[in-house]
Amino acid sequence: MSWTDERVELLKKMWGEGQSASQIAKELGGVTRNAVIGKVHRLGLSNRNAGAAPAKAEAKEKPAPKAEAKPKPGPKTEPARPAGAAAPAAAEAKPAAPARKQIIPAGQPLPPQPSANEISPEALAKVNEIEKKAKKLSLMELTERTCKWPVGDPATENFWFCGLPVQQGKPYCEAHVGVAFQPMSSRKDRRR
DNA sequence: CCCTGATTCGC
């Protein structure tokens, strides 16, 4: 595969969105993350920060900068370099969820959720919290590293998958891993 | 161990 215009464009786009090199590589296909990173650097867009945190002051090194570089030969004042400031990742506009109270209905045919088991109350609270931040992805939007925790009623319109970054290895995000993998305890009364 | 980006350097 070669770096065609399209591919480079997608690379720029994704990198700008903060996607990781490996994700981009995967998306592009035919290249490794190394290739992506290499390209990113060659394109000179390694800095994902444009005009942010110039705090650091490093003007040292290069004791003999022979030729004098004229940083601003132009007479006009330049705004430094807006570079690819791009969008700072403003969260997607939430489709103003009409039915915001999607509290899980009573023990319905819900997936793994141990319903009101005795999971760490904290864990549950945590889940409720992150579910607000959930990406609310559809089945087809799920990827290798998006939390596949289902939320809502599959038979309803307001059904989606968490979609947050998964915990490495697991199929769920940190919060959901917390409630998904419980050391099955409570139900120890197998009166079979 | 999984991952991340950064750099090097032979091609």
Added chain:
DNA sequence: GCGAATCAGG
């Protein structure tokens, strides 16, 4: 220019 290998973190 390209990207595998390697490095340096998390």
